[in-house]
Amino acid sequence: MAGQKNLEQEQLRSIELFLFKESQLLDHRQFDDWLNLFKDNGWYWVPISPDQDNPTDTVSIIYDDRKLLETRVRRLNNVNIHAESPPSRTSRIIGNIVVESTDTPVGTINVSSRFQLIEFRSDRQRLFAGTAHHILIPNDISFLIQGKRVDLVNAEGMLEGITSLF
């Protein structure tokens, strides 16, 4: 039993380190490296409501398959992106990390976490908060992201343009 508990602790610690690394890549604007955390058919989703159950028949704040996510990230790195001139600076805190479930046949791990994100650009500071749901695939060194869903607490709100990634 103790061994099992240690394994769970170890897994949780490695997930925690992975999520910290992910958030650090975003805060450091290393978007290409962030993109590389995703599996080659991975997806990234920010619904318009926490109740939204699929990205197919309802609009989203963001729903990117791998192709669109690559284009989104390439645009963030493009010097002519007016919405990021000057660039945003972000700082985020990740916490309340919980392994929700494990899909044993496929080996994926469903993880939820909470975040708070301060964004500053030009002369304005904004606060975002919400829950991230990661579907993680363990590999030899760490994890790959099969999918990431981000539920903003104010997803239904009247928001101003968003370029930051959560």
Next chain:
Amino acid sequence: MDVEQLVQADRVHRRVYNDTEIFELEIEKIFSVAWIYIGHVSQVQNPGDFYCTDIALQPVVMTRHSDGEIKVLFNRCGHRGAQVIRPENGSSETYRCCYHGWEYDTDGTLIAVPRPRGYEKSAVQPGDPAYGMTHVPRMAEYRGFVFASLSPTGPTLEEFLGPIATSIDDLVDRAPDGEIEVAGGVARHLYQGNWKLVFENLCDGLHPNCVHQSSIEAANQQDDTTYSDGAGEIGVRQMRQNGAPWEFWEDQVGLWAYRFGHSYLGDYHDDAKLVAARNDSSFDDYYAAMEAAKGNARTQEILGVMRWNTNIYPTISFMSQFRQLRVIRPVSVDQTEVLGFCFRLKGAPEKMFHDTIRFANITNAVASPVLTDDLETYDRIRRGLMTDGNDWIATSRGLGGDAPDEDGGWCAENGLSELHIRNMFDAWSHYMTD
């Protein structure tokens, strides 16, 4: 300077975008007079259904009454003035005020007052229209699109729409079953800038190559073999299309403008250019459903209409090919809300609706790689117009090239003209000085 001097043939004064007094006058002279888009009948499908919006900054509610008729009511209790219905949409057999429980029928009639004995010697009586939720002065519907006006007099809705009604026809006619419905949620955003900017931008063929340079380049560099579940296919294609050369806009795109400030961009694309819907198997099913319902000749005629954005001044901009509609709601002189709606074509394959959603995500979502550069531009206009360096904004592109159109409007020399802007300001002047 008088209001009539703010708009000239080839330029407008910056006050039309940033003067609070002008904005208040617009609310009084334009938004309280013109036909304002309220919503689509499908948003209040069943008796008791309601949808809340506003006209001229005033909360109103569209309801479906128990007799099946649609009503547009001021969203205000007849008693102490509280807003009666708070959720944006929903359904209820009666509407009950949160404050003292006055209860209204779905047509706004006051039907119950708790503890009525205190009113025995007063004028308050259930059923008395003076204490109900007041109806807006005028409402009318065109093919499922509900409009209302706070002015008891003025042109009818049909007169107001004029030839631009054909753009609504274009949207509705594309449904094999002859009906469309609002579906798929609302994409909303707020921007720092005047409400007129979005109308000007949506038929502005010159801006995409500059404003959207980052997303155009990112899309052009995208590896087409990368995995996509369909979202990326449509998104990347649309971003690339924004990069169409100026010659394309000059040679293939038209711009038409009509009375009351309405306009549309036409001939912009056919299905093959943008989504390649004609190459998708779902298009064959759609085409077959259209032919079965309408016959071959009529189907060809309907699908032969190639309109991009249509602006119905001063509240909506929509397009038929991806079934999108934006509602533009001024909040203040330099703040504007935009609500993006999607339509489902009844009788069409569900895959087409999924494409509608994908298209909305890339064009109307608040985090869209395309839209966010437009919003930044509106904010920069807001900032730039604060300067005393120059009071005037040019609206002269294509001036002199406008030709009368057979329907009584104007056709621009090409898709890079600012005809639609001049036309909106022409309507603006009429409203503001009337």
